[in-house]
Amino acid sequence: MVVKMKEEKTVWRMWGGWEIEKMENWLEEMEMEGWALYKFDFTMMRFKFKKSESRKARYCFDYQSNVGDDYYGIFQEDGWELVDETISPWHIWRKPYQDNRPGIFTDTRSLVERNNRQIRNITLAAIISLILLYIEWITGLSYAGIIPILLIFSLIFYAYLITRIHQHNKKLKNNAIKC
Amino acid sequence: MDTKKLQKKYLPLTESAYYVLISLNKPRHGYGIMQHVNEITAGRINIGAGTMYGNLSRMEKEGLISPVAEEDRKKIYELSEKGKTVLELEISRLEELLNHGKTEMGK
Numbered sequence: 001m002v003v004k005m006k007e008e009k010t011v012w013r014m015w016g017g018w019e020i021e022k023m024e025n026w027l028e029e030m031e032m033e034g035w036a037l038y039k040f041d042f043t044m045m046r047f048k049f050k051k052s053e054s055r056k057a058r059y060c061f062d063y064q065s066n067v068g069d070d071y072y073g074i075f076q077e078d079g080w081e082l083v084d085e086t087i088s089p090w091h092i093w094r095k096p097y098q099d100n101r102p103g104i105f106t107d108t109r110s111l112v113e114r115n116n117r118q119i120r121n122i123t124l125a126a127i128i129s130l131i132l133l134y135i136e137w138i139t140g141l142s143y144a145g146i147i148p149i150l151l152i153f154s155l156i157f158y159a160y161l162i163t164r165i166h167q168h169n170k171k172l173k174n175n176a177i178k179c
Numbered sequence: 180m181d182t183k184k185l186q187k188k189y190l191p192l193t194e195s196a197y198y199v200l201i202s203l204n205k206p207r208h209g210y211g212i213m214q215h216v217n218e219i220t221a222g223r224i225n226i227g228a229g230t231m232y233g234n235l236s237r238m239e240k241e242g243l244i245s246p247v248a249e250e251d252r253k254k255i256y257e258l259s260e261k262g263k264t265v266l267e268l269e270i271s272r273l274e275e276l277l278n279h280g281k282t283e284m285g286k
Binding site: 060070077110113 | 193194195208209210213225226227228229230231232233234235249251252253254
């Protein structure tokens with residue numbers, strides 16, 4: 001769904017943690033077409049762009065729940081700009097470039113580690129859902145209600161996310177083996 | 180920790196980890212390491228900011244490096260004794276590889 005305004009546009013996109021490269025490339029294409037990202041929210045599904053001059057800029061996604069000041073220092077010194085300050089663990093970094101396309105992760109290990117940080121948080125959410133489901137079960141409250149059904153669906157959803165990210169990590173590791 | 184345990188736990192180092200550790204023989208901050216590595220490898224190795232931060236936080240947690248100072252959002256690190264030992268083990272491992280290659284290839 002695309003909502004067009006004068007100098008801004010909002011694009012909704014559903015995506016998963018195993019499709020980061022696709023998202024990064026999409027934002028880079030948008031910037032080439034003169035749409036610079038300035039905001040993202042709604043669990044990373046709503047992207048807001050401002051009309052700007054077309055340029056080559058690399059976008060990179062990091063996932064960090066708890067970082068120190070020096071995290072931002074390293075990125076900024078290396079010429080990366082944080083697109084939006086949010087409470088979400090997702091950090092989108094942007095850097096304009098000419099010839100050599102830069103990146104924030106330059107080896108497979110650090111990419112896999114970023115994906116594992118996602119898996120860790122999803123696992124945590126799944127454990128919380130399980131505990132809630134267990135409480136529902138022992139208290140017998142609203143057992144036939146909507147809450148247990150929602151919890152079961154969320155558990156299935158989390159399992160799906162973890163499987164997909166895990167498969168993606170396996171692919172990354174296999175690609176790193178050159179011989 | 181004895182040699183065997185350190186070897187099993189940390190070796191072989193990734194290329195980035197190796198270059199981060201050798202750069203921290205002198206106190207440096209993250210971006211300083213990135214620049215230094217780029218310089219000594221004549222641009223062959225560029226460590227990305229995310230990879231850099233990941234290495235530093237992991238190595239600090241493992242006690243291979245220790246923060247020695249912090250100045251405006253920059254944490255300055257240096258090799259710890261443990262880090263030095265790991266690095267020396269890796270250098271002898273690499274020397275062995277190199278020597279075997281040279282002997283077998285008749286150089």
